[in-house]
Amino acid sequence: MSLINCPECNHQVSDTAETCPNCGFNIKSQAEFTPVVNPLSETKKIGYVSGIVSALASVALIAIGVFTIALGFGIILIILGVFGVFVALTKAQKVKYGKCPYCGTDLRVKINNTSFVCPICKNVGNQTDTTLESTHAYNAKEK
Numbered sequence: 001m002s003l004i005n006c007p008e009c010n011h012q013v014s015d016t017a018e019t020c021p022n023c024g025f026n027i028k029s030q031a032e033f034t035p036v037v038n039p040l041s042e043t044k045k046i047g048y049v050s051g052i053v054s055a056l057a058s059v060a061l062i063a064i065g066v067f068t069i070a071l072g073f074g075i076i077l078i079i080l081g082v083f084g085v086f087v088a089l090t091k092a093q094k095v096k097y098g099k100c101p102y103c104g105t106d107l108r109v110k111i112n113n114t115s116f117v118c119p120i121c122k123n124v125g126n127q128t129d130t131t132l133e134s135t136h137a138y139n140a141k142e143k
Ligand SMILES: [Zn+2]
Pocket: 006, 007, 008, 009, 010, 011, 020, 021, 022, 023, 024, 025
């Protein structure tokens, strides 16, 4: 008998235990576990809705600013608008799409992350540039 780390909570567990005494994770199913690897979208797709809304709002702010520049606060609107354009560009480039390797739900993840949490099944896995990978067997969690 030896001690292994629970893949879910990192608690030390006997390798003969069926479940982790700390978090209830099913250790036994982990022994027969093969990772599921799902592809991530190659193109850094746009966070369309939020990106476009931010861009339109920013342009509107700039336009109002230009028309009201004589009133003194127009310049503030223009600065806010320019800032908003940068926010919109950032939103537009920082997401990828893939399926959760545990439950199959379509997920949107940020680029450059090394792990992800599925908002549906609450499982955690590895994220690479091109894949979402499960690191343990499916584990149903209390919401
Ligand atoms: Zn555990």
